[in-house]
Amino acid sequence: MLGAPVHIAVIGAHLKNDSVEELAEAVGRQIGMAGAVLVSGGGTGVMEAASRGAKGEGGLTIGILFEASRSDANEFIDVAIPTGLGHMRNSLVVQTADAVIAVGGAWGTLSEIALARCHDKPVVLLASWGLERPDGEPLDVLVAETPEDAVRLALGAI
Amino acid sequence: MLGAPVHIAVIGAHLKNDSVEELAEAVGRQIGMAGAVLVSGGGTGVMEAASRGAKGEGGLTIGILFEASRSDANEFIDVAIPTGLGHMRNSLVVQTADAVIAVGGAWGTLSEIALARCHDKPVVLLASWGLERPDGEPLDVLVAETPEDAVRLALGAI
Amino acid sequence: MLGAPVHIAVIGAHLKNDSVEELAEAVGRQIGMAGAVLVSGGGTGVMEAASRGAKGEGGLTIGILFEASRSDANEFIDVAIPTGLGHMRNSLVVQTADAVIAVGGAWGTLSEIALARCHDKPVVLLASWGLERPDGEPLDVLVAETPEDAVRLALGAI
Amino acid sequence: MLGAPVHIAVIGAHLKNDSVEELAEAVGRQIGMAGAVLVSGGGTGVMEAASRGAKGEGGLTIGILFEASRSDANEFIDVAIPTGLGHMRNSLVVQTADAVIAVGGAWGTLSEIALARCHDKPVVLLASWGLERPDGEPLDVLVAETPEDAVRLALGAI
Numbered sequence: 001m002l003g004a005p006v007h008i009a010v011i012g013a014h015l016k017n018d019s020v021e022e023l024a025e026a027v028g029r030q031i032g033m034a035g036a037v038l039v040s041g042g043g044t045g046v047m048e049a050a051s052r053g054a055k056g057e058g059g060l061t062i063g064i065l066f067e068a069s070r071s072d073a074n075e076f077i078d079v080a081i082p083t084g085l086g087h088m089r090n091s092l093v094v095q096t097a098d099a100v101i102a103v104g105g106a107w108g109t110l111s112e113i114a115l116a117r118c119h120d121k122p123v124v125l126l127a128s129w130g131l132e133r134p135d136g137e138p139l140d141v142l143v144a145e146t147p148e149d150a151v152r153l154a155l156g157a158i
Numbered sequence: 159m160l161g162a163p164v165h166i167a168v169i170g171a172h173l174k175n176d177s178v179e180e181l182a183e184a185v186g187r188q189i190g191m192a193g194a195v196l197v198s199g200g201g202t203g204v205m206e207a208a209s210r211g212a213k214g215e216g217g218l219t220i221g222i223l224f225e226a227s228r229s230d231a232n233e234f235i236d237v238a239i240p241t242g243l244g245h246m247r248n249s250l251v252v253q254t255a256d257a258v259i260a261v262g263g264a265w266g267t268l269s270e271i272a273l274a275r276c277h278d279k280p281v282v283l284l285a286s287w288g289l290e291r292p293d294g295e296p297l298d299v300l301v302a303e304t305p306e307d308a309v310r311l312a313l314g315a316i
Numbered sequence: 317m318l319g320a321p322v323h324i325a326v327i328g329a330h331l332k333n334d335s336v337e338e339l340a341e342a343v344g345r346q347i348g349m350a351g352a353v354l355v356s357g358g359g360t361g362v363m364e365a366a367s368r369g370a371k372g373e374g375g376l377t378i379g380i381l382f383e384a385s386r387s388d389a390n391e392f393i394d395v396a397i398p399t400g401l402g403h404m405r406n407s408l409v410v411q412t413a414d415a416v417i418a419v420g421g422a423w424g425t426l427s428e429i430a431l432a433r434c435h436d437k438p439v440v441l442l443a444s445w446g447l448e449r450p451d452g453e454p455l456d457v458l459v460a461e462t463p464e465d466a467v468r469l470a471l472g473a474i
Numbered sequence: 475m476l477g478a479p480v481h482i483a484v485i486g487a488h489l490k491n492d493s494v495e496e497l498a499e500a501v502g503r504q505i506g507m508a509g510a511v512l513v514s515g516g517g518t519g520v521m522e523a524a525s526r527g528a529k530g531e532g533g534l535t536i537g538i539l540f541e542a543s544r545s546d547a548n549e550f551i552d553v554a555i556p557t558g559l560g561h562m563r564n565s566l567v568v569q570t571a572d573a574v575i576a577v578g579g580a581w582g583t584l585s586e587i588a589l590a591r592c593h594d595k596p597v598v599l600l601a602s603w604g605l606e607r608p609d610g611e612p613l614d615v616l617v618a619e620t621p622e623d624a625v626r627l628a629l630g631a632i
Contacts, residue, residue, distance in 0.1 A: 007228070020608075062237060068253060068277075068402075070165070079220060079237045082253050084402055086384075087592045088565045095226060096239050104608045107591040114585035118561045119226075130606030134494075134578045178450075226560075244542075244558060245434045246407045262450045269430035275423040276403045290446030292336075292420045323544070378553060384569060384593075386481070395536060395553045398569050411542060411556050435542075 007062075008154050009039040009097035011090075011113070012046025012128075013106040020104035021049035023126060026147035027101055028053025034155060035059075039097045041066060041089065042073040042080055046103050051076035064093045091115045099154040101144075102128040117141070122157035126150045165220075166312050167197040167255035169248075169271070170204025170286075171264040178262035179207035181284060184305035185259055186211025192313060193217075197255045199224060199247065200231040200238055204261050209234035222250045249273050257312040259302075260286040275299070280315035284308045323378075324470050325355040325413035327429070328362025328444075329422040336420035337365035339442060342463035343417055344369025350471060351375075355413045357382060357405065358389040358396055362419050367392035380408045407431050415470040417460075418444040433457070438473030442466045481536075482628050483513040483571035485587070486520025486602075487580040494578035495523035497600060500621035501575055502527025508629060509533075513571045515540060515563065516547040516554055520577050525550035538566045565589050573628040575618075576602040591615070596631035600624045 008031050012024055028050035031038045038054040040047040042063020051061040055076045063077035068084030083089040087108055094100050094116040101124045102113050109128070116123050123141040126149075131139055142157060144150035166189050170182055186208035189196045196212040198205040200221020209219040213234045221235035226242030241247040245266055252258050252274040259282045260271050267286070274281050281299040284307075289297055300315060302308035324347050328340055344366035347354045354370040356363040358379020367377040371392045379393035384400030399405040403424055410416050410432040417440045418429050425444070432439050439457040442465075447455055458473060460466035482505050486498055502524035505512045512528040514521040516537020525535040529550045537551035542558030557563040561582055568574050568590040575598045576587050583602070590597050597615040600623075605613055616631060618624035 060237075062239075064239065070254070079218075080254075081220075081222065081239055081250065083250060084253060085404070086400060087589055088401070088562055090589075091562045092239065092241060095242060096228070106607075107588045110605075111585045111588035111592065114581045114588060115561055115564075117581040118585065128608050130604075130608075131584075132604030133580075134602050242560060243562070245431055246404055246559070248431075249404045264449075265430045265433040268447075269427045269434065272423045272427035272430060273403055273406075276427065286450050288446075288448030288450075289426075291422075292444050376553075378555075380555065386570070395534075396570075397536075397538065397555055397566065399566060400569060408555065408557060411558060412544070412554075 006036040006155065006158055007039050007097045008036050008151070009093050009100045010046065010050035010103060011040065011093065011100060011105060011109050012103040013109060014043045014045040014047065015106070016045060017104065020127065021046060023147055024049040024103045025053035027103060027126065027150055029057050030147055030151035032057025032059030034151060036155070037062060039064070039093060041093055042077045044074060046105070048074040048076060050103070062096065064089050064096065087111060094121055095119055097121060098158045099124065101126060101150045101154050104128055113141070122154060124150045124153045124157070164194040164313065164316055165197050165255045166194050166309070167251050167258045168204065168208035168261060169198065169251065169258060169263065169267050170261040171267060172201045172203040172205065173264070174203060175262065178285065179204060181305055182207035182261045183211035185261060185284065185308055187215050188305055188309035190215025190217030192309060194313070195220060197222065197251060199251055200235045202232060204263070206232040206234060208261070220254065222247050222254065245269060252279055253277055255279060256316045257282065259284060259308045259312050262286055271299070280312060282308045282311045282315070322352040322471065322474055323355050323413045324352050324467070325409050325416045326362065326366035326419060327356065327409065327416060327421065327425050328419040329425060330359045330361040330363065331422070332361060333420065336443065337362060339463055340365035340419045341369035343419060343442065343466055345373050346463055346467035348373025348375030350467060352471070353378060355380065355409060357409055358393045360390060362421070364390040364392060366419070378412065380405050380412065403427060410437055411435055413437060414474045415440065417442060417466045417470050420444055429457070438470060440466045440469045440473070480510040480629065480632055481513050481571045482510050482625070483567050483574045484520065484524035484577060485514065485567065485574060485579065485583050486577040487583060488517045488519040488521065489580070490519060491578065494601065495520060497621055498523035498577045499527035501577060501600065501624055502533070503531050504621055504625035506531025506533030508625060510629070511536060513538070513567060515567055516551045518548060520579070522548040522550060524577070536570065538563050538570065561585060568595055569593055571595060572632045573598065575600060575624045575628050578602055587615070596628060598624045598627045598631070
């Protein structure tokens, strides 16, 4: 099945932010070039930029939507799952992936980073949240400097 | 996007039942031949038979899984969404489709028939549940006699 | 904990229907008199009538809401859980109960009847859906003639 | 309805940690003394300690469970909602509250902090996660030094 290739989720904010979207598109391109499936929330901003990047390289893109209608997916989504779950769909995004790359991000992205770790999925942060555990223990997430680095770390961690 | 074609969900029981699975496979074939995307719960029984039918005609199959791991999808699923939601995922199956065809079915199938109508999705019954509303009003579902009939009715109702 | 008493869900349509609401209120009264906790979707129609009946007898009422705000509960709900899940919350209503009584009902109610059986919860039908399984096997639900009968059957089945 | 009082969620890890649970129990006591309803995930660790604190002051406690059975609630939960949703229930915990207090916490707690902010609920951190936004903007969460301080800040922010 197409499900056999590695699936990587790219998570980030839906609001417009040129420099962050440039990073996300480069991440998407690397995912497409690696033959991996790109999973996202299927919306605007980082989700759209990453999906555009992957499609440009012939990749397959899955969008698990905040909204209840398939037509709410951005134009670079091949397979749209409309949930109507709002932010509760964040959990489905990370469960569908083998690893998660956060590019920038707001509170929704932070929830996905945390839920990914609850499900023991490797997480790579690129220009994303700074985090310190309450107990001071090491974080158990990976930090990337570039889009290439992010995808390399994600593929290596699966 | 691939999301633009019509999506038809085929719903039915996961337990083995040769005659019902034969009907489901024929429904899947018709869906594949029509160029529609087949959505199901991605499991065994009717879900597997319908997906096998669609794949045999070159169709695309989406499975929205009861379980939390992509590897629980049957072998005919192209895109698997692992939810870990159990029967709550039934709602996502029908939301992802433009019309729903029930083939036979047990209680889970009945919940999907009902949830599809809650979301105003056309429902076609093939050798499936008999239903009578409490108020005696007409049911507002379609009843098919054959697999060809079922897919024709579903496509016509979208 | 208050959770130790028996919990009975009363399910039915949110639209106004005087004769059905009269039955629902009587069911709620019997539940309150039995010292059981009443669970519902917390909305209007049957949900409100049943909760009013239970409160009149000093019962505790839980409402698991379609909407995302506690303020959407009807005035007879003691504990409101706002889900924002729409019809997906139907599954939580039946999971929270030890038995389910359907009074009249539309498609949402039918989904709850079916989901209750998926979770092996006893179901009692009062002036509700007529159902016939695809395989012609017996239904495994109870049918009541009166509100008193419905609550007696539900308590007996737990 | 009982739903009218302020509802405060206390979130934190389920694993045993004496010093963190001591803080959580003190937070629960303050919530009970304030006449507020305590919402939690209904499990062990911080959830149990906070609920014990609230019950000791005569407060009402709601537990929205990870598991699918009411019997999985800790003994200090008055009203248990079994979800079977796993970490997806984290969203329901914060939606049911008017404000959220995080005491210590692991990844699940971080997801609840983030989901609370997605839903515009005030968040108070007590000996909890250190957070820095990707864009360097201020965090828009409150930081408390003591349990008394935490409940005072939460009540003030509603």
